[in-house]
Amino acid sequence: MKSSKNKVYPKVSVIIPMFNVEKYIDECICSVLNQTFKNFEVICVDDGCTDNTLNYLTDYKDARIKIVRQPNRGLSGARNTGIRVARGKYIAFLDADDFWDPRKLEKHVYHLDRDYELGVSYCPSLFVDEQSKPLGIGQFPSLKHINAKTILCRNPIGNGSAPVIRKDVLSQIAFNDGKRSWRQYFDENLKQSEDIETWLRIALNTQWKFEGIEEPLTFYRVNASGLSANLTNQFKSWQYAINKNSKKHAWFFEQFGSLAQAYQLRYLSRRALQSRNKFQALKLIHQAIWTNWRILTEEPTRTTLTWCCSLLCILPNKVYSTIERLTMRTIGLLQKRTTA
Structure with a gap:
C-alpha cells in the first residue's frame, strides 16, 4: 500500500493493548509474526504496565513491531491510541492474552479485498485455558445477513480479538465526548461492553456490512479471574453501553431492547455456571x-x-462438571450446525 508521496505503508495494522501481560505476550506476538500474510505492522500499546511485559518485547528484532507508551487508560483507551497511530488500511485487534491461527490475516484480507461494502470481517473463536490448552468449545456465530438486531442481541463478533476492520469504518464513527482532547473510537467511559457498543454504533449509523468467515482463526483465553468477575457490574456496564445509543435510535430499542436484555442475562447465567456460582x-x-x-422460541x-x-446446581461438583462439559460441547455442535 502506497501513499501519494510513494511511502510504503503496511496493509494491516495489528493493535495489541498491553497491561501486565508478561505471562501471555510471547505467544500473542509470535502468533502475529508467524502469519502467512506479511504486510503488517504491530502496534503494542503499553497501557501503563508495571510488570516485565516490555522486557519480553525487547527480544524481538522485527522492525514491524512498534511500542507506544501511555498512562493506564484501560482497553478502550489503548485501542484508541493504537488506531490513531495506525497506518494500515485494515485494523486488526488482538488482546494480549489471546492468539491467532497463522492464516488469520491472510483470510481476512482476502475477505475484505473482494467486497468493498464489507466493513467488519470476523471469524469463530476457539476457547483455551490459561495454559493454552483447548477447552473443546468456542464461539460459532452467524456469519451472514448480519443486521443491527443480530449485533444487539447476539453480538456475532464475540470477542475483541476476532475482527479485522477497515480503518475508514472507524474514522466514520469517531466522536468527541467533551471530556478528552482526543477523538474516540471505543468509548473510554466503558470498562466493559466497549466492543458491543462500538459494533452497534457502526451498525446503526453506517451502511457498512458485517460478515464472518467460516474458519475459527482466533484463540480466546478463558481466564479464571474473568469468570469470577462481578456479574452485576457486567450487566450494568452492558446496560450503559446499550442506553448510550437508545435516544438517537429509540424505535430500534423499543422493538428489540428487552429481547437483547434477555439474551444478555442468559449469557451471564452461563458465566455464573462457569465460575461455579x-x-x-x-x-x-x-x-x-x-x-x-422469545428467547425460548x-x-x-x-x-x-x-x-x-x-437446575442441576444441587449435584456434587464432580458430577456437575461432567454434565457441564457435555452440555457445552452440545452447544458448540449446535452452533456449528446453525452457522450460516
Missing part, C-alpha cells in the same frame, strides 16, 4: 426468560440447556 446462574436464567420469553435448545444446567 450456580444459584446466581439459576436466578439469571429465570430473569432472562421473564424479561422476554428463537433459541429453544440453548435456552433450555442453560436452564437445565442451572
Whole structure:
C-alpha cells in the first residue's frame, strides 16, 4: 500500500493493548509474526504496565513491531491510541492474552479485498485455558445477513480479538465526548461492553456490512479471574453501553431492547455456571426468560440447556462438571450446525 508521496505503508495494522501481560505476550506476538500474510505492522500499546511485559518485547528484532507508551487508560483507551497511530488500511485487534491461527490475516484480507461494502470481517473463536490448552468449545456465530438486531442481541463478533476492520469504518464513527482532547473510537467511559457498543454504533449509523468467515482463526483465553468477575457490574456496564445509543435510535430499542436484555442475562447465567456460582446462574436464567420469553422460541435448545444446567446446581461438583462439559460441547455442535 502506497501513499501519494510513494511511502510504503503496511496493509494491516495489528493493535495489541498491553497491561501486565508478561505471562501471555510471547505467544500473542509470535502468533502475529508467524502469519502467512506479511504486510503488517504491530502496534503494542503499553497501557501503563508495571510488570516485565516490555522486557519480553525487547527480544524481538522485527522492525514491524512498534511500542507506544501511555498512562493506564484501560482497553478502550489503548485501542484508541493504537488506531490513531495506525497506518494500515485494515485494523486488526488482538488482546494480549489471546492468539491467532497463522492464516488469520491472510483470510481476512482476502475477505475484505473482494467486497468493498464489507466493513467488519470476523471469524469463530476457539476457547483455551490459561495454559493454552483447548477447552473443546468456542464461539460459532452467524456469519451472514448480519443486521443491527443480530449485533444487539447476539453480538456475532464475540470477542475483541476476532475482527479485522477497515480503518475508514472507524474514522466514520469517531466522536468527541467533551471530556478528552482526543477523538474516540471505543468509548473510554466503558470498562466493559466497549466492543458491543462500538459494533452497534457502526451498525446503526453506517451502511457498512458485517460478515464472518467460516474458519475459527482466533484463540480466546478463558481466564479464571474473568469468570469470577462481578456479574452485576457486567450487566450494568452492558446496560450503559446499550442506553448510550437508545435516544438517537429509540424505535430500534423499543422493538428489540428487552429481547437483547434477555439474551444478555442468559449469557451471564452461563458465566455464573462457569465460575461455579450456580444459584446466581439459576436466578439469571429465570430473569432472562421473564424479561422476554422469545428467547425460548428463537433459541429453544440453548435456552433450555442453560436452564437445565442451572437446575442441576444441587449435584456434587464432580458430577456437575461432567454434565457441564457435555452440555457445552452440545452447544458448540449446535452452533456449528446453525452457522450460516
